[in-house]
Amino acid sequence: MTNVQGDSRSAGAKADYDAIIIGAGFSGMYMLHSLRDKLDMNATVFEAGDGVGGTWYWNRYPGARCDSDSYIYCYTFDKNLLQEWNWSERYPEQDEILRYLEHCAERFDLKPDIQFGKRVIEVVLDDATGLWTVRTDKGDVATARFVITAVGALSTANMPPFKGLGSFQGKCYHTSQWPHDGVDFTAKRVGVIGTGATAVQAIPEIAQQAKHLTVFQRTPAFCVPARNGSVDPEVTRARKADYDGIRRRIKDSFFGFELNFIEKPVLEATPEEREREFDRMWDAGGFAFWLANYQDMFFSKEANDIIADYLKRKIRSTVNDPIIAEKLTPQTYPYGTKRQPLDTNYFETFNKKNVTLVDANTDGPIEEITPNGVRAGGKEYPLDIIVVATGFDALTGPLKSLGIKGRSGRVLAQEWEDGPLTYLGLAIAGYPNLFTITGPQSPSVLSNMPVSIEQHVEWITECIAHMRRSKLATIEASPQAQEAWGTHVADVVNSTLMTTANSWYMGANIAGKAHRFLPYLGPEGVGGYRRKCAEVADKGYEGFMFTSEGQGGTVHPIAAE
Secondary structure (H helix, E strand, C coil): CCCEECCCCHHHCCCCEEEEEECCCHHHHHHHHHHHHHCCCCEEEECCCCCCCCHHHHCCCCCCECCCCCCCCCCCCCHHHHHHCCCCCCCCEHHHHHHHHHHHHHHCCCHHHEECCCCEEEEEECCCCCCEEEEECCCCEEEEEEEEECCCCCCCECCCCCCCHHHCCCEEEEHHHCCCCCCCCECCEEEEECCCHHHHHHHHHHHHHECEEEEEECCCCCCEECCCCCCCHHHHHHHHHCHHHHHHHHHCCCCCCCCCCECCCHHHCCHHHHHHHHHHHHHHCCCHHHHCCEHHHHCCHHHHHHHHHHHHHHHHHHCCCHHHHHHCCCCCCCCCCCCCCEECCHHHHCCCCCEEEEECCCCCCEEEEECCEEEECCEEEECCEEEECCCECCCHHHHHCCCEECHHHCEHHHHCCCCCCCECCCECCCCCCEEECCCCCCCHHHCCHHHHHHHHHHHHHHHHHHHHHHCEEEEEECHHHHHHHHHHHHHHHHCCCHHHCCCHHHCCCCCCCCCCCCCCCCCCHHHHHHHHHHHHHHCCCCCEEEEECCCCCEECCCCCC
């Protein structure tokens, strides 16, 4: 191990808090509970909203619900909580998930340490003291030894710069900034811009109420049925009795679900055999068709085409008008390379007489927003309400918006102009004592989020405990480890079809954003990534550099292999 002389003055400066956590959703709440109740740390949370919930506080659009099965879309660290809480559906709606998180906040007495209605606008390292200074839009200024971002991967709204948007005389809403008292679509002409996972949930709901709905589609989506509904009480009882096993299996799985790929290549299956498998997964609903299909669909275009053809046949058999069906059928990217929407009557909605589809490729793209509606392909569509369902500046956007400045004033947003640079998606070279829960280059959005959140929170907690035991002042990723991790992330995904789609996984939905694959698609998924993080810790936090407490500490770099 090479020793490099460094500076570590944080131990001599008094901070307002041991740790500041940014965000009070699933990750921020558990991080607070873990640091405060397990390590007895003085921690606070800054939360932009007026309540807990994160994603589920802000996203209240019609049809908003989770698309992970409820029995695993929850905290699993507390056995009693798992036994006590009962979900009403396979995929609970937004308000039920928010009630669950409110219940957890009360159960663990978290709210006294959460500062609501305060959006963080700047996070700056003081080189002299080694402390972070955090500022909010309400004028708060607080210092801490550690800063932990729990801002979520999908929390910075993408509002495309539509020409004339400010001239629209009706109402305009982004799905992630939905009014808490709802929106009444009765007798209204409504336009929905976007056909991603959010829009697929919202469109059928809006169509039931609106006088007329116009859907503006840029790229059609492959959808599979959700098959939502109440859960058989016997199934619920069996799951509660087996939560130890469930927790073990989802932690060791590829995507954080009780789902496993079919190892046999689809190209080696007979047409009859694969049709039976497709029918089985289709009938089961949920992510099985995406995450438990023949695994060669992510590597072979020929294999992918076979699976995609099944879904295209489903679209054509559901949509009555063959012209509309073709507009709704994806042609430009392999199946599974974009976020999988789960639908309930999505394609059926386009059979309704009060629904119009405007496809950018065949009817013309949106040219401008006018005072009276939307102009696309030279035609104006009069509207009373516009719903913008264009998603998010994913993974990097929420972190870049925090105004993070590290050693010697280096600016994170500038350093990430060509894509994220991290080690394990957890830490960043030049930003000591800054941790990023489910950050870019970790499994994050390619997993059942609570599973990855718990893993990161527990890893960070144990890392800080290690620092305390070893009297270490700071930790940060080494540049060498960061570079090696970025190369590994790229090498793994470049062997798949994932990079061939203009997806938000690639940052392609944001004008001017570098096209880089943002999450981590490890060769063994969530389970393999968990083992890698554990191995790093077991090897004395390989790839990280530390400074010791006290003046003139020593940086100990341990190079990652």
